[in-house]
Amino acid sequence: MSEDLENDYWYEGVSEILPLIPLRGLTAFPSMVFHFDIGREKSINALEKAMMNNQTVFLATQRNADTELPTADDYYFVGCIAKVKQMLKLPGDSIRVLVEGQRRGRVEEIVSEVSYAEAVVTEIIEKQLYTIPPRVEALTRLLLDAFEEYLTMAEKAPGDAFASVESLEAPGQIADTIASHLDLKAEIKQQVLEAFDLEERLLFLDSVIKKEIEIGRIEQEITKKVRSKINKHQKEYYLREQLKTIREELGDNESFEEESEDLLAQLKKLELPEKTHTKVEKEIGRLSKMQPGSAEATVIRSYVDWVFDLPWNTFSGKEIDVTAAAKKLDEDHYGLEKVKERILEYLAVMELAPGLKAPILCLVGPPGVGKTSIAKSVAEAMGRNFVRMSLGGVRDEAEIRGHRRTYIGSIPGRIINGMKEAGTMDPVFLFDEIDKIGNDFRGDPASALLEVLDPEQNKDFTDHYLEFPFDLSKVFFITTANTTESIPRPLLDRMELIEVPGYTGLEKVKIAEKYLIPKQLKEHGLTAGMLKISTGGVQDIIDYYTRESGVRSLERKIAGICRKAARRIVEKKAAKVAVKPGNLQRYLGKRIFHYDMVENKALIGVTTGLAWTAVGGTTLSIETSSVPGKGGVVLTGQLGDVMKESATAGISYIRKISEEIGIDPGFYNKRDIHMHIPEGATPKDGPSAGVTMCTAVISTLTGIPARQDVAMTGEITLIGKVLPVGGIREKVLAAHRAGIRKVLLPKDNEKDLEEIPDEVRKVCEFVLLEQAKEAFPHVLTKSLKPRTKRKTDADKKS
Numbered sequence: 001m002s003e004d005l006e007n008d009y010w011y012e013g014v015s016e017i018l019p020l021i022p023l024r025g026l027t028a029f030p031s032m033v034f035h036f037d038i039g040r041e042k043s044i045n046a047l048e049k050a051m052m053n054n055q056t057v058f059l060a061t062q063r064n065a066d067t068e069l070p071t072a073d074d075y076y077f078v079g080c081i082a083k084v085k086q087m088l089k090l091p092g093d094s095i096r097v098l099v100e101g102q103r104r105g106r107v108e109e110i111v112s113e114v115s116y117a118e119a120v121v122t123e124i125i126e127k128q129l130y131t132i133p134p135r136v137e138a139l140t141r142l143l144l145d146a147f148e149e150y151l152t153m154a155e156k157a158p159g160d161a162f163a164s165v166e167s168l169e170a171p172g173q174i175a176d177t178i179a180s181h182l183d184l185k186a187e188i189k190q191q192v193l194e195a196f197d198l199e200e201r202l203l204f205l206d207s208v209i210k211k212e213i214e215i216g217r218i219e220q221e222i223t224k225k226v227r228s229k230i231n232k233h234q235k236e237y238y239l240r241e242q243l244k245t246i247r248e249e250l251g252d253n254e255s256f257e258e259e260s261e262d263l264l265a266q267l268k269k270l271e272l273p274e275k276t277h278t279k280v281e282k283e284i285g286r287l288s289k290m291q292p293g294s295a296e297a298t299v300i301r302s303y304v305d306w307v308f309d310l311p312w313n314t315f316s317g318k319e320i321d322v323t324a325a326a327k328k329l330d331e332d333h334y335g336l337e338k339v340k341e342r343i344l345e346y347l348a349v350m351e352l353a354p355g356l357k358a359p360i361l362c363l364v365g366p367p368g369v370g371k372t373s374i375a376k377s378v379a380e381a382m383g384r385n386f387v388r389m390s391l392g393g394v395r396d397e398a399e400i401r402g403h404r405r406t407y408i409g410s411i412p413g414r415i416i417n418g419m420k421e422a423g424t425m426d427p428v429f430l431f432d433e434i435d436k437i438g439n440d441f442r443g444d445p446a447s448a449l450l451e452v453l454d455p456e457q458n459k460d461f462t463d464h465y466l467e468f469p470f471d472l473s474k475v476f477f478i479t480t481a482n483t484t485e486s487i488p489r490p491l492l493d494r495m496e497l498i499e500v501p502g503y504t505g506l507e508k509v510k511i512a513e514k515y516l517i518p519k520q521l522k523e524h525g526l527t528a529g530m531l532k533i534s535t536g537g538v539q540d541i542i543d544y545y546t547r548e549s550g551v552r553s554l555e556r557k558i559a560g561i562c563r564k565a566a567r568r569i570v571e572k573k574a575a576k577v578a579v580k581p582g583n584l585q586r587y588l589g590k591r592i593f594h595y596d597m598v599e600n601k602a603l604i605g606v607t608t609g610l611a612w613t614a615v616g617g618t619t620l621s622i623e624t625s626s627v628p629g630k631g632g633v634v635l636t637g638q639l640g641d642v643m644k645e646s647a648t649a650g651i652s653y654i655r656k657i658s659e660e661i662g663i664d665p666g667f668y669n670k671r672d673i674h675m676h677i678p679e680g681a682t683p684k685d686g687p688s689a690g691v692t693m694c695t696a697v698i699s700t701l702t703g704i705p706a707r708q709d710v711a712m713t714g715e716i717t718l719i720g721k722v723l724p725v726g727g728i729r730e731k732v733l734a735a736h737r738a739g740i741r742k743v744l745l746p747k748d749n750e751k752d753l754e755e756i757p758d759e760v761r762k763v764c765e766f767v768l769l770e771q772a773k774e775a776f777p778h779v780l781t782k783s784l785k786p787r788t789k790r791k792t793d794a795d796k797k798s
Contacts, residue, residue: 146210524565
């Protein structure tokens with residue numbers, strides 16, 4: 001016996017030649033007493049040989065139980081050396097054999113396979129453990145607990161199985177006995193038999209039992225559900241038969257065939273496209289052959305109802321009147337000239353060419369400027385029905401295309417549902433907040449919208465639920481967004497963008513007086529004679545209680561005044577309430593905003609910039625300071641990467657022109673520069689502050705104060721060129737609100753000045769910049785002079 005084959009728990013014994021009997025679907029374990037039947041000639045010969053040889057036989061499991069004449073390759077080489085206890089001849093030349101497993105054995109060599117299989121088998125003997133190691137003891141206990149739980153779930157296990165195992169003391173014998181009781185495949189039992197190492201055997205068998213327990217639990221749950229469902233179906237069948245009998249007694253025995261005939265008659269009247277007609281007709285045919293209460297019949301009936309509810313060949317039919325439409329738009333909305341102009345152009349062309357494909361307009365602007373309300377006005381002006389679908393937070397593609405009918409509770413998407421609500425084939429369909437659409441593992445709704453918003457494809461839009469094309473080409477689609485940055489490029493390419501900018505202060509006053517105040521008076525049960533808000537009062541609400549590009553907050557403040565006025569009228573019997581700038585705080589409290597009203601004083605290292613956000617334009621104060629150091633640059637205020645790059649580019653430009661503007665060229669080695677933008681909790685990014693940051697640094701390094709009543713915007717390059725930026729209208733309006741009357745803009749943004757309202761252009765001075773140095777005379781209170789060079793000793797001698 002070789003020492004390298006020894007183990008703490010087993011060792012190899014003697015080798016001897018034994019007759020071999022292959023077992024089909026059965027694995028023999030040591031200490032196991034069991035019987036099996038044999039009928040193959042070679043197995044009978046091997047048994048006879050064993051009876052002549054101390055009744056000892058080697059039992060090996062066949063790899064494939066269907067193999068009738070196994071050879072050496074057809075059975076496992078690790079098996080069990082067993083003692084034949086009894087044999088009984090059965091009818092049909094078969095023999096029943098009772099054996100007792102002795103110990104494990106391993107085939108070393110096949111000696112003969114002529115009349116029976118005979119092999120050299122080496123004994124695998126387990127060592128007797130006088131003291132059981134703690135780990136083996138723990139594994140044995142876990143195995144017994146798992147086996148006990150397994151027996152509570154196993155239906156075929158003998159009642160005394162656990163008692164017979166628990167009475168054993170040797171851990172190896174416990175494992176083998178448990179394995180013999182388990183209802184497992186022969187391959188898994190063979191793995192247990194081949195696990196000579198005791199700890200390995202206990203661990204493996206424990207994992208097998210726990211897996212079987214989990215499978216057993218799942219089987220019990222499934223069985224319980226199936227049994228419940230069968231009982232439910234039997235109950236439903238019984239009730240349906242009773243209901244059928246009752247109907248026959250009452251004479252109310254209309255069948256699905258009659259209902260199908262009615263549905264076919266309705267289908268004929270709809271005059272659907274041929275493909276759609278064939279599909280629906282087929283579904284109605286299936287419905288007529290089903291049981292009335294079956295689940296599938298309900299699904300088909302719901303499908304047919306959806307098809308019939310759609311507005312096939314139904315149009316608004318109203319004559320287009322461009323003049324009346326223009327009047328309606330002007331009545332409902334103040335300003336928004338570009339939007340109105342584009343709508344009226346479309347109506348005029350439609351009057352000349354009725355077959356024109358409807359455009360897809362995208363109204364882009366900050367919140368509260370009237371994007372959604374103007375879509376409603378467009379529908380009223382065109383005499384069409386209006387449908388709104390909010391896309392904010394939509395992440396499931398099925399919301400657009402619908403669910404396939406293979407799913408329980410499936411319904412069409414919101415596009416088809418909207419068409420059903422509209423009742424016509426040519427409504428005005430609004431997709432609100434298209435910039436806030438998302439995507440996840442359920443699909444990409446934005447990609448699904450590509451088909452809807454493409455005039456070349458939406459004629460054959462296919463919903464997953466309907467499974468046939470539906471014509472959306474006559475629908476006037478309008479979308480709204482606060483920004484185009486988050487809209488996927490392919491989707492953006494299919495839409496015509498119309499900017500809906502923020503309102504000026506004068507425009508907000510007009511909107512409040514013409515629309516918002518009358519609306520709120522009506523909603524609060526007041527009349528114009530009971531509450532009067534002066535123009536100055538409205539202006540103060542706009543300036544000191546709201547900060548927005550639109551008028552949503554303004555309307556809420558007016559509603560708040562209406563509520564307080566109503567209470568004053570009811571409680572104090574006041575005949576009339578007048579709201580003016582002097583008593584505005586009584587109704588709205590202390591002022592909330594001051595719009596960063598700038599002062600005419602100048603400060604060193606502080607300049608005023610302009611920014612463009614999702615809620616409109618705003619002023620941006622940029623502060624810089626310089627302290628002795630080693631040339632470090634600190635940027636604070638939650639600046640984004642683009643702003644950081646603008647700051648770096650500005651400092652590099654200052655180094656380049658330092659001699660021209662009187663700054664020590666070595667400042668970047670001697671001074672640390674700290675640049676900060678207040679409201680540090682608010683993230684900021686964008687290239688618009690390049691010129692502003694550059695000017696602020698120059699003011700700090702030269703000690704020349706910068707004027708606070710001059711605002712600027714523009715991106716800067718390393719050579720000082722000022723590049724154009726976006727949002728000029730919103731930025732200029734923000735400067736105007738803050739009391740700024742001089743604005744510095746990039747030269748290439750000159751075309752954008754046309755969009756600025758006349759009342760703002762009249763009071764503001766605009767300076768157009770090509771180079772950053774052109775901004776310095778307008779911002780700094782003193783002129784910059786070139787640096788004077790010091791004469792060296794060599795210069796003096798010469």
